[in-house]
């Protein structure tokens with residue numbers, strides 16, 4: 351399999367696409383063509399790892415990682431991703447939150463770490479991943495690269511602007527992870543990462559790289575859980591389930607759409623966004639109008655210019671086609687809050703604000719559409735990560751899952767820095 355840029359450059363191998371992250375012409379890497387599968391191809395594949403093995407064989411063709419595929423998948427899918435029926439049984443929850451940091455980004459970060467450490471890890475001259483984060487991404491990336499030989503991570507997060515539990519997830523790792531609490535906003539963290547990457551001498555000395563969400567190595571593995579969940583439902587019932595996916599930068603939803611394009615038994619796909627309406631407006635008005643993001647309760651989806659739209663348009667087409675192939679609904683904060691309460695009363699357990707956009711979307715469907723399919727909601731994070739939002743709404747504490755208990759019991763350490771390149775360089779010199 352070869353990979354090309356959405357803007358034409360390439361083709362390159364999987365290894366080159368993963369190492370480069372973004373294509374030389376500024377576009378995003380996509381497979382030159384998607385493989386097609388028949389249900390029978392998965393006949394002897396039951397576990398998620400076995401499904402992933404069938405799915406990934408073609409994607410790893412021509413990669414130096416081909417011989418490591420089993421090990422890469424074992425490192426990525428080392429936790430369960432169950433599908434749980436919800437009250438009444440006509441819908442269910444795809445629980446993507448059992449990884450080390452209790453959010454679906456653990457899958458993409460884990461796979462990227464497994465690939466990148468094999469491709470570029472060097473104990474003499476470690477590769478240094480720089481990651482600016484406003485919360486979820488930094489934790490998943492730090493956890494994935496934690497204690498991997500030949501790899502280092504520098505996490506930059508804005509002081510006082512992440513929740514206490516989020517901060518702990520960013521600061522509780524081994525010696526190869528340096529957590530910097532930046533006296534500034536998320537934009538300052540991002541600016542620092544860009545400035546560091548642009549400094550040639552510094553960049554060569556530390557072998558800087560990024561684990562950006564647009565890396566194809568974070569996108570591809572996410573198709574696996576849609577393949578696995580849809581096959582299980584299809585085998586049991588003979589019907590294709592529909593999926594509702596909470597959407598921000600469109601990575602998770604794109605992986606679901608790719609699985610459907612590859613022939614997996616997936617029915618309708620509906621995107622649920624928060625009040626950042628860029629995608630919903632595009633399908634409604636046919637005009638692509640990216641804009642600054644607005645802050646919402648589903649903060650990991652606060653994206654006003656989803657970069658994966660470039661991949662989606664390349665894969666399916668422009669708005670006229672997209673509106674026929676996809677559903678979309680934008681859910682504002684008031685409805686997110688109401689849904690968290692309603693879901694708790696109906697299901698008997700809490701859901702996170704991101705997952706609530708999906709659940710509200712199913713409730714808003716007309717009766718015919720809702721009844722025509724079994725709807726599987728992608729539950730993107732554990733509610734205990736967003737306890738300051740969820741607990742006041744449901745009036746009780748959300749029990750901590752084992753993975754978060756483990757993380758919160760680790761000692762935390764962070765270095766306070768000013769938002770300057772000099773401060774960043776000094777702490778790297780001191781700690782690495």
Ligand SMILES: *Cc1c(COP(=O)(O)O)cnc(C)c1O
Pocket residue numbers: 453454455486596597598599600601602603650651704730731
């Ligand atoms: C990142 C994230 C999302 C959005 O996923 P995209 O791939 O950016 O669309 C949704 N929910 C949670 C909890 C996230 O961390």
